[in-house]
Amino acid sequence: MRVPADLTVPVLAIDGPSGTGKGTIAGQVAKHLGWHTLDSGALYRAIAFLAVENRIGPGDTDGLEALAKSSVVEFAVTLDGVNILVDNRNITDEVRSEAGGKNASIYAKIPVVREALLYRQQAMRTAPGLVADGRDMGTVVFPDAFLKVFLEASATVRAQRRHKQLRGKGFDVKLRALEREIAERDEQDRNRTVSPLVPAADAIVLDTSEKDIAQVFTDVMQLVDERLASKEVSLT
Numbered sequence: 001m002r003v004p005a006d007l008t009v010p011v012l013a014i015d016g017p018s019g020t021g022k023g024t025i026a027g028q029v030a031k032h033l034g035w036h037t038l039d040s041g042a043l044y045r046a047i048a049f050l051a052v053e054n055r056i057g058p059g060d061t062d063g064l065e066a067l068a069k070s071s072v073v074e075f076a077v078t079l080d081g082v083n084i085l086v087d088n089r090n091i092t093d094e095v096r097s098e099a100g101g102k103n104a105s106i107y108a109k110i111p112v113v114r115e116a117l118l119y120r121q122q123a124m125r126t127a128p129g130l131v132a133d134g135r136d137m138g139t140v141v142f143p144d145a146f147l148k149v150f151l152e153a154s155a156t157v158r159a160q161r162r163h164k165q166l167r168g169k170g171f172d173v174k175l176r177a178l179e180r181e182i183a184e185r186d187e188q189d190r191n192r193t194v195s196p197l198v199p200a201a202d203a204i205v206l207d208t209s210e211k212d213i214a215q216v217f218t219d220v221m222q223l224v225d226e227r228l229a230s231k232e233v234s235l236t
């Protein structure tokens with residue numbers, strides 16, 4: 001039985017393409033507020049990983065639906081960051097690579113996958129609040145979010161950031177190849193028919209190209225504070 005999400009719980013939606021700092025900002029803001037986080041990209045990455053492992057192709061909609069509904073994906077916070085576990089197996093390294101992102105983008109186009117993950121994401125809306133990051137948090141998953149932020153940055157800056165991030169995690173990536181892969185993934189995410197990557201009509205678009213994480217955090221927190229004060233959403 002599906003348990004309805006508690007719509008009184010405030011949600012902050014942070015969307016945008018890869019390399020804009022969404023995940024980092026979402027984590028910092030959630031920590032500051034004492035709220036939960038939803039890294040929706042990790043869910044898509046995990047399902048795509050399992051689909052490839054189980055040889056379930058993008059055309060096998062029944063197989064994908066069953067997989068997306070039944071797999072247990074969990075997040076474990078460690079000193080090194082958040083680990084992604086499926087059915088108790090740690091698949092963080094496999095899915096965090098750029099290849100993992102590419103696979104996620106292929107399977108994320110499929111309506112049954114998105115549908116199956118929709119309710120799982122909405123069920124993560126629990127008190128005292130949720131900071132959700134992804135591509136369609138503000139448009140589809142949490143259309144009633146009290147604040148929707150859409151982070152942008154130039155393609156070059158985003159590739160440089162991802163390069164640094166992946167290198168830091170030990171991946172041997174080349175900047176040029178990364179630029180190409182990010183451009184392809186963006187193109188795929190922006191042009192798909194279901195839940196394309198677009199800012200919600202009521203989203204606030206922030207260009208982070210010239211800003212560091214601390215500045216973006218300050219900007220987002222200012223928006224959060226203003227919105228919470230004006231909408232009288234309590235921070236309990």
Ligand code: C5P
Nearest residue numbers: 040041042044101104105108134135136
């Ligand atoms: O955010 P991240 O880079 O981990 O996302 C990986 C891929 O998962 C994206 O390129 C996108 O195709 C897909 N995704 C999505 N909807 C979301 C989050 C991620 O389609 N809400």
